[in-house]
């Protein structure tokens with residue numbers, strides 16, 4: 001079969017693709033509007049599933065998705081979550097090949113390209129497209145998406161666009177308001193995303209997002225299967241061992257899952273629906289299974305999932321310091337938002353969000369259509385036209401799209417195939433003869449270098465096509481290559497790209513140090529100074545300093561995703577490197593392709609080390625490791641439960657109860673069990689475990705809160721004593737009152753960070769009081785000396801303490817200060833934090 005030709009190069013990319021977990025869609029921006037291409041089944045979208053019925057034959061779409069249930073060894077769906085994980089291979093038994101998630105995604109993209117070719121009169125298919133990705137995708141996942149596009153023949157320059165931005169653009173095209181805040185609510189098959197968007201002067205910006213990569217319509221389907229259908233099958237067919245974890249019933253469960261989804265979709269319109277399906281009876285035959293599902297029963301099962309999504313929306317609002325009332329509209333995206341029960345819940349001001357719902361756009365194609373709108377703003381890089389001898393060519397610079405109608409800047413440079421042209425004798429005129437009324441720009445003379453600058457006006461209803469006319473001194477028109485260009489009017493365009501995941505490094509103590517923060521406008525760069533913890537001697541070749549580059553929001557380094565690594569080894573050094581040497585780590589992030597550059601520079605050696613960003617390096621952990629980590633997690637939950645009870649921490653107790661209520665551990669146990677036979681499940685379990693660990697970190701913080709509160713109040717009474725001792729004045733008392741008021745104002749809702757901050761302030765206040773007595777160096781020395789057992793080197797600590805004691809005896813304050821400094825350096829970071837209370841303002 002001969003490959004269809006690529007579309008003859010258009011000026012702009014024009015095609016937009018929603019490469020979804022469950023469904024994918026492709027749309028194009030043409031002069032008369034946005035068109036969505038239908039798939040083989042005549043739908044506007046194509047199920048993201050791949051089936052290989054025999055070697056060399058690949059089928060994508062509905063047939064493949066159906067087979068994923070009944071022929072699980074030869075058909076796969078839902079691989080998008082594992083993008084970027086090289087080990088997440090899917091084995092096609094009959095086809096005899098194994099494909100990575102990006103190869104599978106490439107098959108989906110190829111199918112979408114073919115759908116375009118099938119409907120194009122010349123059989124052309126797109127040469128490039130804007131492809132959407134979830135806002136929560138990591139660098140690895142974005143990179144894998146670009147690779148999938150290249151594999152599918154879309155070139156290696158496909159721009160990526162965040163799904164919520166794409167959706168908001170599609171909605172925004174019809175919105176006339178000058179400035180607005182919207183919230184995108186995207187509930188798909190497997191993932192949930194919420195994004196707060198702001199629109200100002202026609203620019204659309206994603207300002208905050210929250211989501212859950214394991215929340216989607218398929219969980220509702222499985223709840224129907226496990227809670228309603230499977231018990232009925234056990235009863236009606238007399239199959240006592242009919243459980244999802246029993247591999248013998250894999251096919252039946254696949255069939256039931258499909259029936260459950262169809263029934264769920266039917267219940268968006270009807271109040272009740274009948275399921276009837278032939279199930280294998282385990283004795284070589286089949287038996288009909290029948291069940292009547294009502295909308296009420298479905299909604300009861302779906303409610304916990306909906307509630308979770310609502311909570312995440314509230315989190316996103318809180319993080320962006322906005323209230324529900326500040327959001328003008330809630331834009332519904334994703335197939336699962338078609339459910340009337342969900343819409344009713346969202347509209348409810350108490351249980352839902354109470355934001356005006358907007359479901360005017362088809363939720364399953366809105367992302368692809370938004371991507372097409374953006375695709376029209378991106379010019380295909382084209383080779384500058386070359387002038388033949390005796391003729392001319394022009395290179396133009398102008399926007400592809402504009403939110404303004406008039407005064408749009410266009411500049412250009414005219415070149416000639418001949419040398420020594422006197423450009424000042426030439427002029428250009430820009431025209432658009434098709435517009436109503438036609439546009440005729442002023443005659444603009446060229447500079448001695450052949451350069452011009454002018455402005456044009458565009459029409460609002462269509463793409464405006466301009467021609468550049470080059471004339472000589474006598475007014476004779478000259479032949480000019482590359483003389484046409486077009487500009488479209490847009491009501492809304494995407495604003496700056498922002499970083500959606502924090503980037504930083506993992507430090508030697510296991511903590512994450514953020515360098516480029518989530519929300520930063522791109523491109524962006526930053527440099528920060530660190531010190532090495534170990535010496536590197538060139539005669540110890542096995543020593544290494546590792547600087548992991550991480551992406552994520554967790555304080556613990558290992559809970560974030562590793563996107564790269566810088567290694568400094570003795571063999572790469574010119575001379576030995578002592579411990580405590582300075583290292584400058586620099587991160588740079590480009591806007592266009594989210595490419596990250598990271599380096600470590602060592603001034604002492606004047607040497608620079610580059611990071612290896614090996615994005616497909618992510619490996620799914622093995623089954624045993626997952627089981628061990630699950631075991632640890634379970635123990636930790638138990639331990640936190642005990643501590644929460646001991647400390648009477650109501651908040652921690654509530655968080656743990658929530659954990660219990662959502663059946664989190666049970667769900668995870670199921671997933672880890674499945675990981676034994678399914679790489680997809682292994683990757684999901686790995687991420688889920690990391691998520692839960694981070695959640696437990698929060699619980700741990702909540703448990704610490706009562707202790708932090710006690711410490712703060714004790715410190716405040718300490719300050720009161722000190723004021724009495726030193727005979728402080730009214731302003732000291734006033735300051736103390738202020739601090740107490742602030743402590744009371746924190747109340748029960750205080751976070752650990754709030755409390756730590758205020759404790760630090762109170763500590764600084766106390767040090768300030770003590771410093772007036774000339775005594776505080778001594779106080780600090782006593783505090784530091786009492787922490788001797790926690791110092792990193794006891795030998796050095798003892799020596800410093802001895803010197804300090806002598807200095808105290810001699811009344812030598814300066815020498816005491818020196819000893820204090822030495823001791824402070826010997827403290828591990830967490831203990832240094834405690835001393836900070838006594839040494840505030842010293843650094």
Ligand code: ADP
Nearest residue numbers: 020021022023188189217218268334335336338
């Ligand atoms: P994704 O973004 O994951 O590719 P979609 O946005 O296409 O997915 O949504 C797919 C999900 O929407 C599936 O779980 C599907 O069952 C669900 N869905 C589709 N139509 C309806 C409907 N009318 N009512 C409820 N859920 C629906």
Ligand code: MG
Nearest residue numbers: 020021188334
């Ligand atoms: Mg989607």
